[in-house]
Amino acid sequence: MLKKLPPPCVQRGLAGRHSRIPGEPAAVLAVEDHRDLAMISLDFNFNILTRDLSHYLENQVKVGLFGSGVGLSLVLGFSAAYTCYYLISVAKKPQLISGGKKFYQFLREQCPVVSETYYPTFWCWESRIQTLLRPFVTAKPGVVYRNELIKAADGGQISVDWFDNDESLSHPDPATRPTVLLLPGLTGTSRESYILHMVQQSRDLGYRCVVFNNRGVSGETLLTPRTYCAANTEDLEIVIEHVQRSYAAAPIMAAGVSMGGMMLANYLGRKGRETCLKGVVVFSAGWDVFECTASLEKPLDRFLFNSYLTSCLQASVHRHRPVLEKCYDIDHVMKARTIREFDERFTSIMFGYRTNDDYYHDASPVHKLKSVQVPMLCLNAADDVFSPSHAIPVEAVKQNPNLALLITCHGGHIGFLEGLWPRQSTYMDRVFKQFAKAVFEKGNQLKDLS
Template sequence: MYDAAPEYKPPLWLRSGHVQSIWPSLFRAVAVQQPESEVLPTDDEDELHLDWYRQDSDRLAVLSHGLEGHSRRPYIKGLARALFREGWDVLAWNFRSCGGIMNHQPRFYHSGATGDLDRVVRHGLAQGYRTMGLAGFSMGGNLTLLYLAEQSEQIDSRICGAIGFSVPCDLAGSADTLARPSRKIYMRRFLRDLEVKMEQKSRQFPGLIDTSDFDKIRSFHEFDDRFTAPLHGFRDAQDYWQSCSALGRLKDIRVPAVMVNASDDPFLSELCFPVDPAVTGRHVRVEFPQWGGHVGFVEQAADGSYWSERRAVRHFASLLC
């Protein structure tokens, strides 16, 4: 189902994809209770770091962050606060190597690491919750939708639906978009953060990970070819992107899911705005607000909330009917 005109209408000064994408990371602070931390072991002798917000609810929201993000980014904390206020317990998790703690294995995280999300989901359900909703931002949105598609008909009946914001469901096209000269400010920041991480990995695993000449990398094509693909069992960047893009799998989702991508998002390719029901399937609703940028959707609300949080709360409420 396609909704061409959701109701998000920001002030005039926020009607820019670049302003929307940059403003929250620079100026937003979210007051929320201190979460309870937990370390979840994996089968390959690694670990995932979790943040819990609990209030003895019977329903749980699982939140997945974006590329080089973590569980305490303002957009995660903002949604955690909004859902907590509506009676949900919240579990925000960190991808491997994120959240300031390096993981133990050579692998780190990628857009199709659904096995880790499944471990988090199963751990959450094991706590006795009757209902679960999933939410993801950017890479975490692609991961969430891909996970639901892989589960398809076999999905646990307690998982009632999901929402994703700023979802690069066409990974190859989005990588090309970010490689444009006009997107250099974003690409440079991602590569700066990834370089620090890969240098840590190189010290962990000398001889396996080589970061020499990292400063010559200019795009995700070069980074994923050199690091992401070989460390995670893909032939090359193109194989990784093709295998892990949610776009071709949306039709396999069997629970109510919403994908919200702003038309002015500077990270997304044209294919990240599908309207053909043959692509989206019967259970995925796509919404393309005119404004919002990448993980922006800024709003000057009295309670400090953003439009994306109100949209997520509304969708999660509909799952309980």
């Protein structure tokens, strides 16, 4: 039987290293030769492997100025460092604050999401990136609405979009099917992705939804020279009363996003116990309008957000120019470059405030939180440039047993993205779903929080 020999170069190396010493047993030399052959063969294969890996890295990974080994080490080192930083400094449990132990315990038991670590999408956890990307990366669930126009006392009309959910299995009777009232943000409508996701969550729970669209933003004709603002809750009151009359036996709760949340908080502060709402959840609300506008006027945030939102407000004014120019200097309004300038030239004048500062004070929910008598959960991100962390009303919440504040370290403004590719539900959606279910199914535990 022929024995396979190592390559000639290996044979020469063996010959040079292992000449037989007189008197040394041949068996010992054979064992050493076999061990050396194995090690040289291993070295030979390892050299081939590292050569091939080096060639792959230089052509595929392109880390090459210092050699593929160093480049790979840098990549692995950076990845490990980033992972450690993310797990230590980014992924954290939210802070839950409540003015009463009863509401605090209710949320801990019925809404486990308030106690879970929030893991923002690891490649876009920064505040501005979350805020900017959310409308583009999150999917828009298909929702078919039934539109209704409600007449207001001043001759105007308010557009509401109903999702009746007649296929509900858990609540088949429309008369008693729970209703969720949704309020979009500053220029938002029922077609915003965050509204559609809340409708989807409500559909899964068997609930009905109705979306309150502010005047003039959802395509309806503006019949009177009046739009909307965060301080004025007259249209919201009309819609809530209309929903209650339409389904008198159905419980109602509400959810507001950004300015919609501010309007809801202002409404509750004014109404006290005189409301049919069983509970309220508010997302990314601006609690102090002075601090919010100051934050948005910083150079980067003015460039990224303020100018865009101002142009959206102006576009809405332009669409309804024929009816608005009878009462306001629209040319002057269209020259505004910030939200503050727009409010000074248009909003505060429309709603009869002596100065814009008077309007901003009245629009800030922080001044009315002590009068809220309905269980209200508020979700804010500490890095939200629209509502800076130092203006989040922690102390005011501690003084009212009907309030609870959930603060995440990250999430931006209506961002709260999570998962590797955040196409579906966000952390905000999970908070909404669990709280809505708790209000409708365990709401008897929320009586007499005071």
